[in-house]
Amino acid sequence: MATNTRKGSTVPFWRDERYLQAIAQVIVVGGIAALGWWLIRNLLTGLESLGTPLNFRFLGQTAQFDIGESMISYTRNSPYVRAILVGLLNTIKVSSVGILFATLFGVIIGVARLSSNWLVNRLAAAYVELLRNIPLLVFLIFLSSTVFHKLPLVAEAASIGKWAFLTNRGIYVTWVHKAAGWSTYQWVLLAGLLISVVMSVLLIRQGRRTGRMPLWFLWALLSFIGVAVVGWFIIPATPLVPDIPTLQGRNFQGGISLTPEFMAIFSGLVIYTAAFIAEVVRAGIQAVSKGQREAAAALGLSNFMTLRLVVFPQAMRVIIPPLTSQYLNLTKNSSLAIAVGYPDLFAVGGTIVNQSGRAVEIILITMGVYLSFSLLTSLFMNWYNRHTQLVER
Amino acid sequence: MSRKLLIVLAVLILSVLVLGACASNTTADKPAEQTASEPAPQEQPATKSTLDVVKERGKIICGVNQAVPGFGFLQSDGSFAGFDIDFCKALSAAVFGDTSKVEYRPLNAKQRFTALQGGEIDVLIRNTTWTLTRDTELGANFAPTTFYDGQGITVRKDSGVNTLEDLAGGSICVAAGTTTELNLADQMAARGIDYTPVVFETADETTGAYLDGRCDAYTTDKSGLVARMSLFPNPEEHKILDETLSKEPLGPVVRQGDDQWFDIVKWVVFATFTGEEMNINSQNVDDAKANATDPNVRKLLGLEGDMGQKLGLSNDWAYNIIKMVGNYAEIYDRNLGPDTVFNLARGLNASWVDGGLLYAPPIR
Ligand SMILES: N[C@@H](CCC(=O)N[C@@H](CS)C(=O)NCC(=O)O)C(=O)O
Numbered sequence: 001m002a003t004n005t006r007k008g009s010t011v012p013f014w015r016d017e018r019y020l021q022a023i024a025q026v027i028v029v030g031g032i033a034a035l036g037w038w039l040i041r042n043l044l045t046g047l048e049s050l051g052t053p054l055n056f057r058f059l060g061q062t063a064q065f066d067i068g069e070s071m072i073s074y075t076r077n078s079p080y081v082r083a084i085l086v087g088l089l090n091t092i093k094v095s096s097v098g099i100l101f102a103t104l105f106g107v108i109i110g111v112a113r114l115s116s117n118w119l120v121n122r123l124a125a126a127y128v129e130l131l132r133n134i135p136l137l138v139f140l141i142f143l144s145s146t147v148f149h150k151l152p153l154v155a156e157a158a159s160i161g162k163w164a165f166l167t168n169r170g171i172y173v174t175w176v177h178k179a180a181g182w183s184t185y186q187w188v189l190l191a192g193l194l195i196s197v198v199m200s201v202l203l204i205r206q207g208r209r210t211g212r213m214p215l216w217f218l219w220a221l222l223s224f225i226g227v228a229v230v231g232w233f234i235i236p237a238t239p240l241v242p243d244i245p246t247l248q249g250r251n252f253q254g255g256i257s258l259t260p261e262f263m264a265i266f267s268g269l270v271i272y273t274a275a276f277i278a279e280v281v282r283a284g285i286q287a288v289s290k291g292q293r294e295a296a297a298a299l300g301l302s303n304f305m306t307l308r309l310v311v312f313p314q315a316m317r318v319i320i321p322p323l324t325s326q327y328l329n330l331t332k333n334s335s336l337a338i339a340v341g342y343p344d345l346f347a348v349g350g351t352i353v354n355q356s357g358r359a360v361e362i363i364l365i366t367m368g369v370y371l372s373f374s375l376l377t378s379l380f381m382n383w384y385n386r387h388t389q390l391v392e393r
Numbered sequence: 394m395s396r397k398l399l400i401v402l403a404v405l406i407l408s409v410l411v412l413g414a415c416a417s418n419t420t421a422d423k424p425a426e427q428t429a430s431e432p433a434p435q436e437q438p439a440t441k442s443t444l445d446v447v448k449e450r451g452k453i454i455c456g457v458n459q460a461v462p463g464f465g466f467l468q469s470d471g472s473f474a475g476f477d478i479d480f481c482k483a484l485s486a487a488v489f490g491d492t493s494k495v496e497y498r499p500l501n502a503k504q505r506f507t508a509l510q511g512g513e514i515d516v517l518i519r520n521t522t523w524t525l526t527r528d529t530e531l532g533a534n535f536a537p538t539t540f541y542d543g544q545g546i547t548v549r550k551d552s553g554v555n556t557l558e559d560l561a562g563g564s565i566c567v568a569a570g571t572t573t574e575l576n577l578a579d580q581m582a583a584r585g586i587d588y589t590p591v592v593f594e595t596a597d598e599t600t601g602a603y604l605d606g607r608c609d610a611y612t613t614d615k616s617g618l619v620a621r622m623s624l625f626p627n628p629e630e631h632k633i634l635d636e637t638l639s640k641e642p643l644g645p646v647v648r649q650g651d652d653q654w655f656d657i658v659k660w661v662v663f664a665t666f667t668g669e670e671m672n673i674n675s676q677n678v679d680d681a682k683a684n685a686t687d688p689n690v691r692k693l694l695g696l697e698g699d700m701g702q703k704l705g706l707s708n709d710w711a712y713n714i715i716k717m718v719g720n721y722a723e724i725y726d727r728n729l730g731p732d733t734v735f736n737l738a739r740g741l742n743a744s745w746v747d748g749g750l751l752y753a754p755p756i757r
Contacts (some may be wrong), residue, residue, distance in 0.1 A: 050510075050532060066578040066590045069566075076578040145598075149605035170566060173432055250563035251589075251608050260607060261591065338569070341593045341602065347569070351592070354503050354570035357530035359510070 087348030095331040098269040106277025131275035140268040144340035150258035172245035175256040183237030192227030196220035261342040282320035324381035417715040443654035456514035459499035460596040476728040477518040486717040487710040504568030517646040522572040536645040536658045540740040541741040543637035545615035563609035576639040659705025664711040666753035683711045695741045700710035
């Protein structure tokens with residue numbers, strides 16, 4: 001009966017894979033949409049029947065609780081939204097600095113794993129194997145309770161040359177205060193910056209022309225430092241004075257400080273994620289064919305130059321996609337901060353849920369935030385990936 | 394294109410359909426989804442009462458503390474003990490005539506209301522403070538207060554701290570999701586004292602950080618302080634400040650929406666109060682039952698008036714509580730009294746007969 005004899009088609013449509021695939025996709029999408037719709041409706045009616053319909057107005061109410069560390073001004077009188085913002089910024093702080101350092105360590109360890117030096121190579125392998133096989137939560141609690149809380153008491157602070165202090169209340173490092181001369185000095189710094197930018201542009205241009213790239217970055221840096229130093233002595237009033245942490249009452253005051261809670265979650269994330277990044281880097285380097293390296297050696301490039309100019313640019317293409325997932329993991333894993341007492345988004349959200357009863361709303365906000373973080377990171381990395389892919393051929 | 398892909402797709406479709414089917418089964422017994430969206434309250438099968446659920450299950454799931462000795466503590470042999478635990482047992486005695494029909498679900502401060510709202514537990518008896526917000530927005534209903542408490546502060550004796558003001562510039566360790574986290578913020582703001590809160594999720598982490606010197610002070614309910622200090626390696630090196638920061642009435646909590654279950658939990662507590670008021674305890678309750686002439690005693694012990702049935706229980710509910718667990722005084726003394734390491738004076742927690750706040754409405 002299936003006499004569907006169009007040009008070249010001998011199979012009936014229900015056995016034509018193209019149709020089948022299309023139909024299957026429609027069914028799957030429809031099914032998922034129905035399931036999602038049912039779940040959402042279930043949630044909304046459930047909340048309705050509990051007498052707490054979805055409502056975000058509570059965010060304007062007074063938070064009533066304090067937060068240990070915050071990058072913006074915050075008190076118990078601030079509204080819940082501000083508390084969420086404090087948590088959000090703390091999450092961003094630990095993840096962004098974490099990603100930076102994890103990448104740095106990861107690359108070093110990944111390269112070390114391929115070193116021909118037996119000891120270096122074995123140490124890197126041991127590091128990777130050890131850390132990849134410990135649950136992160138266990139590692140964080142270990143860091144917090146046996147490392148950072150066991151640092152010296154404030155009264156017995158270990159000092160490093162009188163300008164840095166190590167205690168179990170935090171790490172305090174001397175910083176600078178702006179002083180009388182600052183308003184003039186900031187123009188000096190701006191001038192220095194301008195000079196170094198101009199210098200780099202000129203040097204790079206010259207490098208392109210002659211084919212011999214000078215160490216432009218070094219020159220730019222040196223000129224900036226030069227201007228800054230000369231300016232310092234020319235200006236009559238001192239622009240900056242050191243702000244040395246001193247023990248006042250129960251804690252150190254002054255300088256810049258990092259709390260043990262931040263140190264625990266930060267170092268935990270960095271040390272842990274670096275192990276995974278090291279593997280990604282190693283795989284990327286190994287994916288570059290041996291001939292490339294041999295050719296570079298034949299041209300007389302040093303080991304370092306081979307890595308920098310030949311191996312890395314090609315390895316990047318293999319490295320970036322899995323590296324992106326490591327970045328996403330690090331960001332998401334930062335939600336374990338509550339275990340070590342660091343007030344990240346998830347920890348602050350938990351307190352709000354408990355004090356306001358608005359569990360669903362807070363979970364939705366939290367999920368939304370992590371999702372947008374992840375999507376933004378992916379977006380950026382995909383852009384970067386395309387950028388490096390273009391180099392090919 | 395390949396056959397594999399088709400198989401994968403087929404499996405996906407099937408699983409979605411199966412999931413969808415399960416899902417619609419649980420929403421309503423009617424197969425047609427459309428009817429469910431119309432408001433049809435009569436068609437909705439009445440949700441089972443907590444009492445029926447508990448009886449069917451054969452045990453009560455009691456949300457408890459596991460980290461506060463004397464109140465709710467997980468002992469080394471795996472059993473739970475404490476003042477709050479005894480009220481779980483009293484509830485079990487009233488419902489089942491047996492104190493062992495309880496499943497204890499240890500919860501930290503932050504988890505407890507979610508567990509209660511979500512139906513994971515039948516009752517929460519875990520040094521939980523009665524507040525307006527919890528009573529309303531958190532969907533909780535509070536049974537009578539079993540322990541009147543207030544928030545205190547523990548410091549090292551050698552710290553030189555004697556008042557809250559002495560803690561200026563210091564750090565204070567506190568557990569997340571507690572009233573004490575809020576009271577602390579309130580008090581410090583009211584007095585204009587600058588401090589850093591260090592917030593952890595569990596009592597172990599909180600006291601651990603305090604003991605390591607991360608904080609100058611540790612704060613929670615005074616009962617909690619006494620209890621946790623009994624676990625410190627050198628309790629004599631620490632002290633509780635005289636100041637009391639707040640009122641912390643602690644008692645059992647149930648979910649809103651089931652009045653019968655709420656009544657049962659309330660009257661179980663009142664039965665322990667009444668036992669003490671009438672001087673009926675686990676030792677003399679059999680005697681009292683055999684010789685009861687006082688109508689009030691007869692009603693309490695189920696000899697007249699069908700008091701138990703009115704709650705949906707058997708008439709010997711209160712007899713079972715007193716016989717198997719004891720009256721309030723016995724529960725208090727067993728866990729917190731002079732023979733324990735805590736030796737907490739009754740204070741506000743004395744019966745009204747002795748000038749305290751415990752007062753049970755008449756069982757009649
Ligand atoms: N009564 C207070 C809370 C009391 C409370 O939970 N205190 C902590 C003291 S650190 C506790 O018992 N924690 C036990 C645990 O974390 O398991 C309230 O209802 O919010």
